[in-house]
Amino acid sequence: MKRALISVSDKTGVVELAQALVRHDIEVVSTGGTHKLLADAGIPVTNISDVTGFPEIMDGRVKTLHPNVFGGLLAIRGNEEHMAAIEGLNIRPIDYVIVNLYPFQATIEKPGVDFEDAIENIDIGGPSMLRAAAKNWQDVAVVVDSGDYARVIDALDNGTPLTRDEKLALAAKVFRHTAAYDALISQYLTRVTGVEYPERLTVTYEKVQDLRYGENPHQGAAFYQEPGAALHTIAGAKQLHGKELSYNNINDANASLSIVQEFNEPAVVAIKHTNPCGVGVAENIYDAYMKAYEADPVSIFGGIVALNREVDAATAQKMSELFLEIILAPSFSEEAMAILTQKKNLRLLTVSMTPQGGIEVLGAPRTTLKVQGGLLIQDLDVRQLGDEDIKVVTKRQPTEDELKQLLFSWKVVKHVKSNAIVVAREDRTVGVGAGQMNRVGAAKIAFEQAGDLAKGAVLASDAFFPMADTVQAAAAAGITAIIQPGGSIKDADSIAAADEAGIAMVFTGVRHFKH
Numbered sequence: 001m002k003r004a005l006i007s008v009s010d011k012t013g014v015v016e017l018a019q020a021l022v023r024h025d026i027e028v029v030s031t032g033g034t035h036k037l038l039a040d041a042g043i044p045v046t047n048i049s050d051v052t053g054f055p056e057i058m059d060g061r062v063k064t065l066h067p068n069v070f071g072g073l074l075a076i077r078g079n080e081e082h083m084a085a086i087e088g089l090n091i092r093p094i095d096y097v098i099v100n101l102y103p104f105q106a107t108i109e110k111p112g113v114d115f116e117d118a119i120e121n122i123d124i125g126g127p128s129m130l131r132a133a134a135k136n137w138q139d140v141a142v143v144v145d146s147g148d149y150a151r152v153i154d155a156l157d158n159g160t161p162l163t164r165d166e167k168l169a170l171a172a173k174v175f176r177h178t179a180a181y182d183a184l185i186s187q188y189l190t191r192v193t194g195v196e197y198p199e200r201l202t203v204t205y206e207k208v209q210d211l212r213y214g215e216n217p218h219q220g221a222a223f224y225q226e227p228g229a230a231l232h233t234i235a236g237a238k239q240l241h242g243k244e245l246s247y248n249n250i251n252d253a254n255a256s257l258s259i260v261q262e263f264n265e266p267a268v269v270a271i272k273h274t275n276p277c278g279v280g281v282a283e284n285i286y287d288a289y290m291k292a293y294e295a296d297p298v299s300i301f302g303g304i305v306a307l308n309r310e311v312d313a314a315t316a317q318k319m320s321e322l323f324l325e326i327i328l329a330p331s332f333s334e335e336a337m338a339i340l341t342q343k344k345n346l347r348l349l350t351v352s353m354t355p356q357g358g359i360e361v362l363g364a365p366r367t368t369l370k371v372q373g374g375l376l377i378q379d380l381d382v383r384q385l386g387d388e389d390i391k392v393v394t395k396r397q398p399t400e401d402e403l404k405q406l407l408f409s410w411k412v413v414k415h416v417k418s419n420a421i422v423v424a425r426e427d428r429t430v431g432v433g434a435g436q437m438n439r440v441g442a443a444k445i446a447f448e449q450a451g452d453l454a455k456g457a458v459l460a461s462d463a464f465f466p467m468a469d470t471v472q473a474a475a476a477a478g479i480t481a482i483i484q485p486g487g488s489i490k491d492a493d494s495i496a497a498a499d500e501a502g503i504a505m506v507f508t509g510v511r512h513f514k515h
């Protein structure tokens with residue numbers, strides 16, 4: 001008689017599976033809680049203690065860890081020595097293993113999780129059984145995912161046995177599962193022990209969805225999320241309407257979210273190719289949108305717009321006049337939904353607006369960049385300016401109004417690809433120069449876009465000026481105040497150029513490269 005061992009924490013669907021096994025004369029063996037559930041459902045089930053000859057001990061820390069179990073799992077059926085060994089010891093083969101693990105992830109995601117509770121939720125016996133069965137995959141069908149129960153039931157009921165490929169696929173799934181489980185434990189303990197950049201990086205991501213393609217149609221792609229990805233991240237966003245998100249949509253929406261989360265006041269960000277083409281802040285979301293729109297009415301076309309307040313009817317109406325790929329906001333009013341859902345292709349996403357770098361389960365938020373043969377990983381750039389960072393280096397002090405505009409432009413320039421220059425006026429960008437190989441080139445693009453609006457505007461630069469040319473160009477364009485990190489050996493030249501033009505310039509001592 002064949003044997004199945006069932007030991008599951010998540011008991012979804014397990015009664016139906018056990019019924020099918022029993023229907024086909026397969027003996028079911030189970031551990032405490034699973035045994036009780038199956039017995040209560042009227043299913044004949046053997047207690048694991050009758051197999052091991054031991055009671056479950058130490059609050060379940062040891063229940064299946066026994067040669068009578070592992071011999072039955074690991075014996076290669078075609079190996080005479082193996083079979084003689086287990087037979088001599090009165091160990092019976094186990095042909096099916098259905099196991100899922102203690103809920104470690106759910107435990108560490110509980111607010112204020114207790115360390116002892118987390119440790120107790122590290123499953124030992126379950127992964128051991130899964131790995132043993134998966135190693136012996138040709139002889140043991142191993143099921144870790146309740147989504148695979150239907151196929152096992154079908155195999156039994158319809159006489160379509162699991163194929164070699166299916167059994168190998170089930171085993172591969174097990175090793176992905178146990179590897180991810182251990183990765184999560186190691187990440188948690190890495191955080192608890194305060195190790196910032198461990199000697200070995202063990203991370204795990206879960207698939208959210210396959211994507212139609214990557215950055216270009218000839219590239220395959222999928223979207224994965226961090227376990228417990230928080231609600232305020234793009235992975236935690238909820239899609240209310242529209243076509244499936246694309247690779248570029250997700251990347252752009254992420255960029256828009258990162259910028260809009262910089263602001264506490266009502267703010268709107270329009271994004272093209274991960275760079276902001278318009279950012280506006282105001283007392284209400286409609287005005288903020290109009291500022292972001294007017295910043296660059298050309299580039300916003302086909303763009304992604306993030307708002308940090310509920311989208312109301314008036315703002316929705318205005319946005320519906322344009323072709324946009326995505327609108328992302330904490331919420332949409334009913335009227336706004338009625339207006340925007342008329343646009344079939346427009347994607348509507350809700351995301352909570354907790355500032356970036358908010359609650360994280362597995363430690364400080366980081367950014368990663370895949371390079372050939374490796375991975376660059378760094379802390380997220382969440383450095384905010386304090387009063388102590390602002391150093392006026394020119395003869396002229398910025399006015400209060402200029403300082404406000406400088407701080408606004410500084411928040412934006414941090415999110416623009418380097419070399420980055422942002423030209424801004426009253427709480428809106430008017431020119432953005434992104435991703436240029438030289439700084440003055442980025443400035444020229446920003447001035448050209450700003451046109452006459454550059455006169456009397458302010459300028460932010462993500463890194464220092466290597467020479468005075470950008471300040472001279474700014475003076476010619478009519479810029480009145482500049483914010484930049486400082487730190488060039490030629491700072492004195494830039495300061496002199498600013499003084500000559502009557503420009504007020506502040507150094508922050510903070511650089512915001514973004515590549």
Ligand SMILES: NC(=O)c1ncn([C@@H]2O[C@H](COP(=O)(O)O)[C@@H](O)[C@H]2O)c1NC=O
Nearest residue numbers: 009031032033034061063064065124125126
């Ligand atoms: N210690 C052991 O020998 C052991 N054997 C199985 N488990 C786990 O116990 C859980 C099922 O327990 P129960 O059937 O009592 O509800 C499963 O998640 C299984 O992975 C064990 N628990 C933890 O390590």
